[in-house]
Amino acid sequence: MEHKTASPAESVEGEKEIRTAGLDARVGRIVRQTLADQVYADLKEILLAGRAAPGERFTLRGLASAIGTSAMPVREAVSRLVAENALEVLPNRAVRVPLMPRARFEELRLIRCSLEGLATVAAVRAASAGEVAEVEHFERLFAAEREKAEPDGAVAMRHNKDLHFALYRAAHLPTLFQMIEALWLQIGPVLNLDFRAGPDRVRQGEAHIRHAAIVAALRIRDPEAARTALVADIWSAGDFILSRGILPD
Amino acid sequence: MEHKTASPAESVEGEKEIRTAGLDARVGRIVRQTLADQVYADLKEILLAGRAAPGERFTLRGLASAIGTSAMPVREAVSRLVAENALEVLPNRAVRVPLMPRARFEELRLIRCSLEGLATVAAVRAASAGEVAEVEHFERLFAAEREKAEPDGAVAMRHNKDLHFALYRAAHLPTLFQMIEALWLQIGPVLNLDFRAGPDRVRQGEAHIRHAAIVAALRIRDPEAARTALVADIWSAGDFILSRGILPD
DNA sequence: GTCTGCTATGTGTGATCACAGATAACAGAT
């Protein structure tokens, strides 16, 4: 192999925080971003976007050399994701995206309804006008993609994610948001199998109806209507995946 | 310092798995337990038992030498707990138990009601006779401790935890259980401030009433009654802590 | 006394090395 390009010994590690007496508060807080944080964010993005299939394996060193760092930051990022059930390391010393048996999928769906329902109720109550507009924006994007002659599943999936996350962010409950994100990390790999299923998946789905109902309820500040629509959205998407019979066990 | 006792270089690392042709399946699966796993479990236990106060700081090397390993396993364990919000590493390079502002505490209480309520409903539906008995067992232990002349807060707290966890385990939803455990890791440090508040805390609290109601509902398989009692338990315990006005912000 | 600048120590982070064990490829025997 003899891979030696781009020596990892650069040690960018952290920005210098500049503090000059006099404009103390003027300078924006520079948040420390470790390499492990970056790798963590990258892996999260891959999982959320459904660019990793359940059961897919990889190695620490492989990832490390692909990113251009040593194995160390990858180790830390992976161990965080393992703690969140987004990855798993088998007793055989092998890292992989966890499988998704039906039972686990149904459990996750149940938890999602509970937690995302809670976030939706809170968001309807707490969302600012700007945040409502943001949700509406993504709802339009999703609907527009659906009405295209040849809708792109991956694009629709991204708009779907943005819509949901904009809603949950508007709840202003950071811990709840993080837990929901952890849930999406787990279902991400199978969402892959959903929206990319066929070109008609987006068209024939009822997601756009639920989304419209959510936005409508958000606009008139009706928490329970929003929750009902959201749960229907989650449930029907789950039904579609379950009905395809591709989940093991 | 020159700390050199108990050289960490022993590398116990993993048990040998013995496979003899013929009694293949007879031998129990030996689950791999890395050092990092052990440290992780230890830290979890400390947090769950409320033996760490919010804001308390520590160092990787300090913990490592206390346990007798290198810093490496501690690093991994800590990074997992950081991912779960059970610990945090400040931009100043300092690891500590996160603070608990009122807003975060109230958010956690809300999430707990949702998730633990869900687990309770599932448990009432799915619990075996043995699991019901186990819950009843811990309920009796808690009640007994309360009726003592001088109840021990720490002991009562442990029985309280065992009661709740026995209930949630009976739901047979492993992911949900793990998420609830992650929640308790976060509230553990302040539960410390609760049950250890005064000798009368256990006596004057209404926890035993709620617990009895939960067990009764479990016995007659009434999910909603159980959930209502559980939510009341969580909420009133939270009210007590909030009323003491010791949480910052 | 109060403040400023410097130094020393200790921290988390990243890289590198060492090791046990798992996997796969292959040789030989049946």
Next chain:
DNA sequence: ATCTGTTATCTGTGATCACACATAGCAGAC
């Protein structure tokens, strides 16, 4: 051809070293 024992390679895990930076302690100037 199928199985078995062996070897070679690669994996995650743990230990150790190196480094940038934060903090605390102290000395010096006003």
